[in-house]
Amino acid sequence: MEQLVTKAIQDEYPDDFAWCYGCGRLNESGHHFRTGWQGDQTVTLFTPEPEHTAIPGFVYGGVMASLIDCHGTGSAALALHRKNGHEVGDGSEPPRFVTASLHVDFLKPTPQGIELKAVGKITEIHPKKWQVDTEVYAGDTLCARGQVVAVVMPSTFKA
Amino acid sequence: MEQLVTKAIQDEYPDDFAWCYGCGRLNESGHHFRTGWQGDQTVTLFTPEPEHTAIPGFVYGGVMASLIDCHGTGSAALALHRKNGHEVGDGSEPPRFVTASLHVDFLKPTPQGIELKAVGKITEIHPKKWQVDTEVYAGDTLCARGQVVAVVMPSTFKA
Numbered sequence: 336m337e338q339l340v341t342k343a344i345q346d347e348y349p350d351d352f353a354w355c356y357g358c359g360r361l362n363e364s365g366h367h368f369r370t371g372w373q374g375d376q377t378v379t380l381f382t383p384e385p386e387h388t389a390i391p392g393f394v395y396g397g398v399m400a401s402l403i404d405c406h407g408t409g410s411a412a413l414a415l416h417r418k419n420g421h422e423v424g425d426g427s428e429p430p431r432f433v434t435a436s437l438h439v440d441f442l443k444p445t446p447q448g449i450e451l452k453a454v455g456k457i458t459e460i461h462p463k464k465w466q467v468d469t470e471v472y473a474g475d476t477l478c479a480r481g482q483v484v485a486v487v488m489p490s491t492f493k494a
Numbered sequence: 495m496e497q498l499v500t501k502a503i504q505d506e507y508p509d510d511f512a513w514c515y516g517c518g519r520l521n522e523s524g525h526h527f528r529t530g531w532q533g534d535q536t537v538t539l540f541t542p543e544p545e546h547t548a549i550p551g552f553v554y555g556g557v558m559a560s561l562i563d564c565h566g567t568g569s570a571a572l573a574l575h576r577k578n579g580h581e582v583g584d585g586s587e588p589p590r591f592v593t594a595s596l597h598v599d600f601l602k603p604t605p606q607g608i609e610l611k612a613v614g615k616i617t618e619i620h621p622k623k624w625q626v627d628t629e630v631y632a633g634d635t636l637c638a639r640g641q642v643v644a645v646v647m648p649s650t651f652k653a
Binding site: 351363388391396434 | 548595647
């Protein structure tokens with residue numbers, strides 16, 4: 336079943352915050368991860384490039400970690416945006432999160448050439464600190480579990 | 495002080511295992527992380543590319559996670575190779591590890607344009623399972639702490 340993320344939080348980040356190598360729409364070299372709601376869960380779809388290999392035939396763990404990372408910050412932004420009374424596409428600027436910690440358990444080798452689906456469940460730890468528990472599937476196979484603790488971007492990140 | 499990793503474990507991986515996007519010498523698009531001994535610690539040096547950005551001026555977390563990941567598997571391979579009586583460059587084929595789990599705590603925004611230094615301490619958990627605790631520095635600033643649990647590559651990875 337083909338799936339699409341039609342309304343992604345990354346489409347709405349202000350231009351200054353849209354250069355992320357993982358999820359920035361303005362970073363020409365990046366992965367362009369896009370994260371949206373699917374019911375009360377969040378979803379990011381991504382098909383790794385042929386060069387994103389660990390051992391030939393299997394996806395590189397660092398790219399899995401990158402997917403979980405940006406899926407986490409994007410999911411947290413979606414959740415806080417909704418809590419603030421907004422939805423993607425209503426013209427309001429979403430909050431921007433950064434990653435405090437990232438954990439990945441690699442459960443099975445992830446086959447290449449298949450679209451990956453990251454599915455996230457979000458928990459508010461504190462108004463500025465959210466936890467996102469993510470499962471990454473290749474088809475029906477659960478390949479990795481991840482956890483991101485994301486915090487609202489601190490002023491130290493403002494260049 | 496300029497530093498170099500003169501003898502890296504990744505230089506010795508068999509060709510079939512040298513395609514990793516993070517540390518494979520044969521992957522033209524990859525990061526080419528190289529990991530060697532420095533006393534009883536391990537070191538990987540890496541200067542991120544300009545496109546490896548999170549917010550302009552700061553390094554993307556997924557690239558930090560990738561560095562910690564391959565530094566971890568490379569460090570475990572160095573340690574088991576040494577335990578087996580070998581050193582990089584003695585003509586023997588080193589063991590190859592994969593990542594079971596990866597954890598990263600992002601302590602400070604990592605500035606771009608500076609060479610990063612990952613420094614690892616290695617603990618044997620089991621003959622086939624090693625833990626690598628890593629600190630990533632930009633100059634004198636400790637930017638991230640990571641932990642990798644690496645296991646000797648299982649046969650399920652053989653394509």
